[in-house]
Amino acid sequence: MAANPELLTLEVATPLGLVLRTEAESVAAPSVHGEFGVFAGHLPLLAALKPGVVKYRVAGKDHVAAVGAGFVEAGPDKVLLLCDVFAQPKEIDTAKVQSELEAAEKELAGYGELYEGPRYEELQRQIDWCLARLQAKADNGSHP
Numbered sequence: 001m002a003a004n005p006e007l008l009t010l011e012v013a014t015p016l017g018l019v020l021r022t023e024a025e026s027v028a029a030p031s032v033h034g035e036f037g038v039f040a041g042h043l044p045l046l047a048a049l050k051p052g053v054v055k056y057r058v059a060g061k062d063h064v065a066a067v068g069a070g071f072v073e074a075g076p077d078k079v080l081l082l083c084d085v086f087a088q089p090k091e092i093d094t095a096k097v098q099s100e101l102e103a104a105e106k107e108l109a110g111y112g113e114l115y116e117g118p119r120y121e122e123l124q125r126q127i128d129w130c131l132a133r134l135q136a137k138a139d140n141g142s143h144p
Contacts, residue, residue, distance in 0.1 A: 013082050026056065042076055045075075055139070092136065097133045101127060
């Protein structure tokens, strides 16, 4: 897809299939070790994704989307994100997400000092996904 050597093919796939494919000038993604950016010509990279906001520039316009946990593979002409969930800002209902966040935080608070177990981890993932969607919605409005 990226016939222009100054562009990257950006693909995002979830268990439901390919959810985004575009040519981007740059991509920034949230890894477990911090956010990183990729431009055309980048050295090969494989990193674990954490829930957060992926930012990408297409034809001079900034875009954002929420991504869940997964992996990212980047190279000189392509960035592939494999994540469990993905949402564009236009798909995000802020009130619904806020309600989900409050419910998960309330249940998590019931664990007190006990910070372990599969349900605790599931709740933490839900909270992280809620926060990622809220941030993507907020960041979308900050672009000209």
